[in-house]
Amino acid sequence: MKKQFILLIILLLTFNILSSQIINREPLSARLTGYTIDVNLDHVTKTVRGTVNAFWVNNSGDVVPDIQMHMYMNAFKSSRTTFNRETGGSPGKKSSAAGWIEIHSLTDLNGIDLTPGMQYISPDDGNPWDSTVLEVVLPKPALPGDTVFVTADFETKLPSKIRRTGYNGDFFFVAQWFPKFGVYEPAGMRYATSGGWNCHQFHANSEFYSNHSVYEISITLPDEYVVGSGGMLVSETNIGEGKKTLVYRAEDIVDFAWTAWPGYAVFNTSWEHVDITLLIPHDRTKQVERQFTAVKHALEYLAENVGPYPWPYLTFVDPPARGAGAGGMEYTTLFTSTSSYRMPEWLHMPEMVTIHEFGHAYFMGILASNEFEEPWLDEGVNSFWEARIVDHYYGKNSGLMDHPLLKIADASMSRISYISSPGKQLVNNSEYSWDYPLGTYGMMSYHKAANWLFTLMGIIGEETMNEIFREYYRKWAFRHPSGKDFTDVVNEVVTRIHGEKFGPDMNWFFDQTLYGTGISDYKVAGFRNFIMPDSTSTRRNDNPLDTILSDTDPVYNSIVYIERKGEVMLPVEILVHFNNGEEIMEWWDGKSRHKALEFTGKKKIEWVKIDPEFKIRMDINYINNSMTVEPDRVPVRRIMNKFIAFMQFFISFIML
Amino acid sequence: MRIFQAMGSGASRSVRIWKGLLTVWLFLLMLVSLFALPLKTGLKSGLGNSMITEKLAEGINVEVFTDMGQTWSTVFSALVPGFFIVLLFGFLMNVFFTGGIFSTIRGSAGKFLISDFFRASARNFWSFLVISIMIGLIILGIAFIIIGIPLSMASQSITLSEAEVYLTGMIAVIVFCLLMPVILLVADYSRAWQASSERLACFKALGYGFSRTFKTLLKSYPLMIMLLLPQVLFGWLVLTILPDLRPSSGMGLFLLFVLTQLLFFMRLLLKAWRYASVTGLAEQNAGKTVQQQPEQAGLN
Numbered sequence: 015m016k017k018q019f020i021l022l023i024i025l026l027l028t029f030n031i032l033s034s035q036i037i038n039r040e041p042l043s044a045r046l047t048g049y050t051i052d053v054n055l056d057h058v059t060k061t062v063r064g065t066v067n068a069f070w071v072n073n074s075g076d077v078v079p080d081i082q083m084h085m086y087m088n089a090f091k092s093s094r095t096t097f098n099r100e101t102g103g104s105p106g107k108k109s110s111a112a113g114w115i116e117i118h119s120l121t122d123l124n125g126i127d128l129t130p131g132m133q134y135i136s137p138d139d140g141n142p143w144d145s146t147v148l149e150v151v152l153p154k155p156a157l158p159g160d161t162v163f164v165t166a167d168f169e170t171k172l173p174s175k176i177r178r179t180g181y182n183g184d185f186f187f188v189a190q191w192f193p194k195f196g197v198y199e200p201a202g203m204r205y206a207t208s209g210g211w212n213c214h215q216f217h218a219n220s221e222f223y224s225n226h227s228v229y230e231i232s233i234t235l236p237d238e239y240v241v242g243s244g245g246m247l248v249s250e251t252n253i254g255e256g257k258k259t260l261v262y263r264a265e266d267i268v269d270f271a272w273t274a275w276p277g278y279a280v281f282n283t284s285w286e287h288v289d290i291t292l293l294i295p296h297d298r299t300k301q302v303e304r305q306f307t308a309v310k311h312a313l314e315y316l317a318e319n320v321g322p323y324p325w326p327y328l329t330f331v332d333p334p335a336r337g338a339g340a341g342g343m344e345y346t347t348l349f350t351s352t353s354s355y356r357m358p359e360w361l362h363m364p365e366m367v368t369i370h371e372f373g374h375a376y377f378m379g380i381l382a383s384n385e386f387e388e389p390w391l392d393e394g395v396n397s398f399w400e401a402r403i404v405d406h407y408y409g410k411n412s413g414l415m416d417h418p419l420l421k422i423a424d425a426s427m428s429r430i431s432y433i434s435s436p437g438k439q440l441v442n443n444s445e446y447s448w449d450y451p452l453g454t455y456g457m458m459s460y461h462k463a464a465n466w467l468f469t470l471m472g473i474i475g476e477e478t479m480n481e482i483f484r485e486y487y488r489k490w491a492f493r494h495p496s497g498k499d500f501t502d503v504v505n506e507v508v509t510r511i512h513g514e515k516f517g518p519d520m521n522w523f524f525d526q527t528l529y530g531t532g533i534s535d536y537k538v539a540g541f542r543n544f545i546m547p548d549s550t551s552t553r554r555n556d557n558p559l560d561t562i563l564s565d566t567d568p569v570y571n572s573i574v575y576i577e578r579k580g581e582v583m584l585p586v587e588i589l590v591h592f593n594n595g596e597e598i599m600e601w602w603d604g605k606s607r608h609k610a611l612e613f614t615g616k617k618k619i620e621w622v623k624i625d626p627e628f629k630i631r632m633d634i635n636y637i638n639n640s641m642t643v644e645p646d647r648v649p650v651r652r653i654m655n656k657f658i659a660f661m662q663f664f665i666s667f668i669m670l
Numbered sequence: 671m672r673i674f675q676a677m678g679s680g681a682s683r684s685v686r687i688w689k690g691l692l693t694v695w696l697f698l699l700m701l702v703s704l705f706a707l708p709l710k711t712g713l714k715s716g717l718g719n720s721m722i723t724e725k726l727a728e729g730i731n732v733e734v735f736t737d738m739g740q741t742w743s744t745v746f747s748a749l750v751p752g753f754f755i756v757l758l759f760g761f762l763m764n765v766f767f768t769g770g771i772f773s774t775i776r777g778s779a780g781k782f783l784i785s786d787f788f789r790a791s792a793r794n795f796w797s798f799l800v801i802s803i804m805i806g807l808i809i810l811g812i813a814f815i816i817i818g819i820p821l822s823m824a825s826q827s828i829t830l831s832e833a834e835v836y837l838t839g840m841i842a843v844i845v846f847c848l849l850m851p852v853i854l855l856v857a858d859y860s861r862a863w864q865a866s867s868e869r870l871a872c873f874k875a876l877g878y879g880f881s882r883t884f885k886t887l888l889k890s891y892p893l894m895i896m897l898l899l900p901q902v903l904f905g906w907l908v909l910t911i912l913p914d915l916r917p918s919s920g921m922g923l924f925l926l927f928v929l930t931q932l933l934f935f936m937r938l939l940l941k942a943w944r945y946a947s948v949t950g951l952a953e954q955n956a957g958k959t960v961q962q963q964p965e966q967a968g969l970n
Contacts, residue, residue: 621721637717641720
């Protein structure tokens with residue numbers, strides 16, 4: 015009885031601590047889950063062991079008989095886990111290579127042992143060898159409004175191959191490391207038709223989905239380790255025997271990860287209200303300014319065009335080469351970038367990764383979409399913003415690479431990845447991420463979505479696009495939006511700003527791009543200039559260049575033939591240039607398979623361009639978007655000229 | 671003093687064989703053109719009458735090549751094997767003509783005749799081929815031992831910092847670069863000996879190359895460094911100038927072509943200067959050797 019009372023006090027204190035405000039004045043989210051974790055890092059056995067006190071609030075109208083928790087470290091337990099089956103990999107031959115998590119004890123608020131009700135389930139694929147989702151049947155179902163408290167003693171062994179999480183020597187990146195609640199979705203939330211847990215297994219081609227939570231994390235580890243985490247450091251205590259205890263608090267974030275390595279150098283800066291910390295190997299101090307500049311660019315751009323960054327701190331990590339597997343990942347207020355000791359200035363890869371990973375603080379951090387089911391909603395949307403930011407600050411045509419021999423914009427790289435993918439028509443975005451056919455996850459999640467978002471922006475305009483995201487932020491920040499919620503915002507904003515210029519809604523666009531498998535390809539099939547048989551007569555055509563014609567010059571009947579080769583029908587602009595310097599911009603709804611534009615006058619067509627400003631970035635072939643009487647061969651000849659010289663020098667160089 | 675004499679005579683000898691170098695230039699241009707012209711046609715055909723070439727105004731644009739889709743795949747699939755075939759034939763062609771160059775730059779070669787040049791090229795071909803392959807293998811082996819092994823060990827290490835790995839790599843590359851003149855001396859002495867020898871004996875030539883290199887290392891090594899430095903500077907100059915040249919007219923393109931070919935011809939001259947200088951030094955040494963051991967001296 016006494017033990018139960020003490021436990022009750024501890025749990026209530028936990029709830030009280032987690033409910034209190036330290037970082038922000040008001041809770042940013044509903045805070046349906048919270049965690050107080052006290053762990054020790056054993057740097058010899060590569061384990062993290064301790065206790066977690068956690069709660070989940072049943073804010074649905076359902077009576078919920080169980081809880082479901084992520085036990086994601088078990089993905090690295092054997093070669094038969096769903097993760098390793100999907101990758102074809104294995105944890106390694108040595109037992110020290112595997113990763114796993116074990117719950118040694120699990121009790122509820124009343125000290126009742128919950129372990130008899132524990133079982134691993136595999137809701138996605140039924141794999142009996144996968145133990146990444148734990149179901150715990152409660153002694154008493156959780157009634158609407160109830161809060162379920164659990165206390166678990168757990169031990170997590172980190173894997174030696176770092177795939178976002180793990181260790182290498184004395185480097186640790188600790189993510190997906192504690193028992194964590196899934197998301198209970200009542201009917202009507204996202205796509206749920208009835209209440210239930212949304213708790214997917216750990217997959218190779220997927221990321222995560224969690225509640226915004228409050229974390230109070232206490233980590234004990236050897237003195238020499240430098241630690242970075244997604245929380246704010248509350249206290250640091252030297253506990254003797256060469257160890258220290260660090261206490262962190264984080265509010266309204268969807269995941270808590272941390273890293274420890276003695277080799278980190280710590281740098282600080284600030285941007286407006288945000289204190290920024292960078293952990294980076296000592297060798298890479300030359301990269302610090304690049305990294306800080308990049309993250310400040312991202313903060314500035316997203317705060318202006320999407321919404322405020324609400325936390326007063328941000329930590330990011332540039333892992334050492336030995337921890338490269340942890341690079342390029344996001345945990346809202348903590349993210350990892352990548353660089354190297356001598357990263358050339360012309361290669362903006364570190365900036366790109368930093369901007370991308372920071373962007374996730376918005377797209378799945380604040381706007382906590384389900385990355386398993388709709389990866390485009392975070393990765394695709396975030397890639398779209400990443401490309402905009404990178405190209406805005408680092409060069410419209412050279413955002414990613416700015417070398418005298420080769421310049422590449424980030425948006426171009428995204429389009430290249432999309433159009434060069436052989437599987438771009440295999441699947442649409444309504445599939446779950448792990449069900450994407452082989453080799454299409456990256457293209458579907460990142461590149462296709464980024465390109466149709468650019469295309470959408472090309473159609474509706476940049477300011478409307480920004481307003482869409484501002485509205486999306488206002489409506490869905492610190493909630494769990496679905497793809498449908500996003501498209502509803504688009505429809506609302508576009509009709510508010512443009513009326514019915516693009517139709518009653520934009521679903522025609524999403525049906526083709528987001529939920530369709532078609533491609534977009536418009537082509538100038540040709541154009542002809544006929545001299546009219548009776549050129550001396552006075553004529554009038556039906557285009558804006560109507561002119562009364564003189565009697566001396568020949569009159570041409572000029573026709574442009576346009577084709578829609580792809581399935582996707584999008585409105586396009588067509589620019590026609592005449593030999594007298596006049597230009598006419600035509601608008602076509604792009605629906606029919608072909609279109610002829612006719613012009614009559616004392617002028618011949620010299621060239622035609624469909625989508626002259628390259629707004630339709632989904633178009634898989636820009637080459638056939640234009641046609642001219644006199645193509646400019648100089649660039650090709652110049653390239654070949656230099657290529658010949660290069661080959662001559664190269665052959666001469668490698669020969670003795 | 672003998673070094674500068676060798677360099678001076680090397681310069682005059684290399685200029686003397688300008689017709690031979692012109693022949694090398696012409697054949698290499700033809701070889702590369704055989705590969706480049708169909709590529710150019712493929713590109714032009716892929717781009718058709720499009721105005722997308724506007725995007726190439728600033729240089730190579732990867733997006734344009736990707737837009738070519740299947741056409742680019744076809745062009746690229748021909749490009750890769752074509753590149754290696756050109757390299758192979760370029761190698762054989764170089765081996766062939768190097769035989770002629772080494773023969774005609776000898777002090778006793780007399781007036782340059784193109785027929786002599788081709789005859790010597792043909793005569794020395796097989797021997798020069800073996801020498802080139804052997805030296806190539808030696809370079810690869812040294813690169814593996816000096817750069818490959820330390821760098822892979824350093825990069826696998828969890829105790830070394832990234833700066834230390836970088837430093838290891840840099841030291842390895844510098845050591846390799848410092849060793850390269852020695853290897854080039856072996857190659858040049860071997861070929862100089864073979865070109866002046868009555869009989870074809872590639873391994874004996876290599877033996878001579880090694881022994882001559884190490885016997886005269888104190889003289890030969892500075893000579894080679896002094897010959898290589900202008901080549902390195904020249905290469906740097908070319909790499910700096912060429913990317914920024916973007917003519918936009920037909921005449922500009924023609925001038926660019928002339929300039930690149932002139933630069934390449936200068937590169938051939940510099941290389942011939944190296945061959946001639948090393949040959950000259952070998953001849954000076956051989957002169958001494960002849961006095962001591964007339965039966966062993968192959969050079970004259």
